[in-house]
Amino acid sequence: MMVESASETIRSAPSGQNGVGSLSAQADGGGGAGTAGTAPAAGRDASGREAASGADSNGEMSPAELLHFQQQQALQVARQFLLQQASSLNSPGNNDSKQSASAVQVPVSVAMMSQQMLTPQQMQQILSPPQLQALLQQQQALMLQQLQEYYKKQQEQLHLQLLSQQQAGKQQPKEALGNKQLAFQQQLLQMQQLQQQHLLNLQRQGLVSLQPSQASGPLQALPQAAVCPTDLPQLWKGEGAPGQPAEDGGRQEGLDLASPAATATSFASPPKVSPPLSHHPLPNGQPTVLTSRRDSSSHEETPSSHPLYGHGECKWPGCETLCEDLGQFIKHLNTEHALDDRSTAQCRVQMQVVQQLEIQLAKESERLQAMMAHLHMRPSEPKPFSQPLNPVPGSSSFSKVTVSADPFPDGLVHPPTSAAAPVTPLRPPGLGSASLHGGGPARRRSNDKFCSPISSELAQNHEFYKNADVRPPFTYASLIRQAILETPDRQLTLNEIYNWFTRMFAYFRRNTATWKNAVRHNLSLHKCFVRVENVKGAVWTVDEREYQKRRPPKMTGSPTLVKNMISGLSYGALNASYQAALAESSFPLLSSPGMLNPGSASSLLPLSQDDMGAPGEPLPSNGSSSPPRLSPPQYSHQIQVKEEPAEAEEDRRPGPPLGAPNPSTVGPPEDRDLEEDLAGEDMS
DNA sequence: GACATCGTAAACACGT
């Protein structure tokens, strides 16, 4: 019977994770939403392109509209890019196939957000500065490219129409023809002004300017660049040609650089995207281009230099004309590389090059992420994590060997999804990347010491732990305590504790044998866990004083620990709640690391305080609700009535337990020692 | 290197 019920509950644990289930389902749903989100985005994009082509064919879209559209489209692309980034980051090594955009799981938040309109600020929050940079540049590049394509088509079309009309115009009334030609020419002019403005804008943002050396330098360094370096010259030469046909007056006018273009205002939007970049000191973003562009050679230092001029020669792609000085170069630039079709075409090619490089960069970044994930997170073997690997009982020594060999012998294998997830998208809670899986199983304790933040940390990241197959950085003891304290009654049966573990941590959903054993072991071993016989069985409670007692020793000397803790928390978890907790909590450790010698600590802690400190966490401390009976603070103690041994006595010294089974009440204040002694004696 | 803490494995007892 018991057995059945027990196993039932355990089995229901997974299903009992229904509660969790809903959450993990959320996550899954998130993934689904992510993929689903991709589709719509693509759809929009596609439709956008259709619209574009429609505009092309009709030639009826005004430049302003076009711009707006282009920006929208760029945003879509950005969104897609975001999704890809997220998904690729999410999926560790598995997806070499770059098609990560497909069905990988996307963090819920990202997926959800990306489904709606993302403001630059939002994107900024989601993406790291480098990513933002790349994204923005890609966006700009795309806009420019599309603009230019559009311009080109328009021009060609206009020329065609012009030609045909000139021929046909012989028979037509001169006025009509003149009007139409005028209209065409005006349109053309307008377009070219737009184009010019756009180019200037981009140049101002440093996007265009970086082109020159890109073609020759960095590109070759990239092995798999889609554009083969050797192709570039041909590209340049070849691209120059198409521009040539347009040689008539219309273009001449368009080339006029002098036109200050009142249209400038319409371009206000693109630049506004850039501001966010400025305050990112990160070396990665802009630099990906800028730094690579300049080999820190001559022109870096001289502010008077020109990005297209270096080493005494023109860096315009495919040019390499030697120029004595900057002035000569400027002259050369204005004459040879004026804003004409050829230059535009070359610019376009450069855009493509940049795009390719960016894609390449993205791929390489992805690879890097995967590598880091692999190295940091321990081997992410493609094992199906569904199967709990059961430690074969019987080969104890053997298993131990394996343990030492493999940092995480147990279930740590990650499903392709979760492994990388922690790396970036979802903040692996209190752990810096380094400390993440520091090493074997035991390492978590480092975090544990600061222990109580566990609650806030958990509160902050419980979503993460729920879904990510990451071992929580807390000791079993602290976890158990947390589980117990989270309940209104502050008591749990063993089974409920199990359930809590599985509910709260994906990691504990498998490999049950080991951690359950560990839980039992901890419950029995630590004095801070008190077993209370209940009508319906036995429940476990926490003796906060005991719990507090055992910590001090460790923490004492290591400010680094505190620092780590804080930094770790600050990562994602440091928030108001934590700070508040820190502030109000009587937690001696946190508030003043100095006063921790066990003796004083324990003595200093009257129950009330103790209680406060214990729940260094928000929830229970507010005792307002929970305490049905007795003085709020006391639970743990009173309940702890537990068994006969001397243990009981000391804790309740502050407040006598209930009338219940309290045997040897009288415990000298320092029983603590006695207890331990007793424990030792008992053992022997 | 000693010590403390922690995690893991395992043996054992007991109750259902």
Add this chain to the structure above:
DNA sequence: CACGTGTTTACGATGT
């Protein structure tokens, strides 16, 4: 007998 629950011991890893 099987299983869950508890207790205890042992060992290895890690940090101080």
